[in-house]
Amino acid sequence: GAVVSQHPSRVICKSGTSVKIECRSLDFQATTMFWYRQFPKKSLMLMATSNEGSKATYEQGVEKDKFLINHASLTLSTLTVTSAHPEDSSFYICSAGTATDTQYFGPGTRLTVL
């Protein structure tokens, strides 16, 4: 199956700093990438959808100035959590979509904001 990587897998930062998370599709080109947030023992909550070369579409309630998404190429999307605070601590997961509807998920990034 298709492989999606995320980097870093785990990050701890101080409150007020910005953190960038990378999502890469390793062996296929993804026209669409998605960013999810998951709280412990909860389901995945879609944050935004990004298409290569265009602005991301954010879900209702997600602050676009807080969570900056860039989809620079067909294999790379980045999520930047700006001025992170403890309430931003979560498990962030990206997925990459193919033309056949299938979405392949990355391994996730555990963000802890102190």
Next chain:
Amino acid sequence: QQQVKQSPQSLIVQKGGISIINCAYENTAFDYFPWYQQFPGKGPALLIAIRPDVSEKKEGRFTISFNKSAKQFSLHIMDSQPGDSATYFCAVTIGNEKLTFGTGTRLTIIP
């Protein structure tokens, strides 16, 4: 409004038994129904998926049953093994759009 309802929330099955997880949806426009398996601290992995033109799909020990008229689909895990212990999510989508996930089922297989 929850677009997809998943049950049960947790499930304990004896090794060798059949695990059954159910999902129900409202929007008849949904045309792709995947199931994902997630282990703690990992991203979800696609397990099996079905489209509404078939009523059943089987891949190894995993089977999806799809009931279009009832707007329900279920995951059956035959000969359940301890390694199947994980959280399972159903999802729905239209075309190549965003997935909407169920609330998840924590499956525990006991010896």
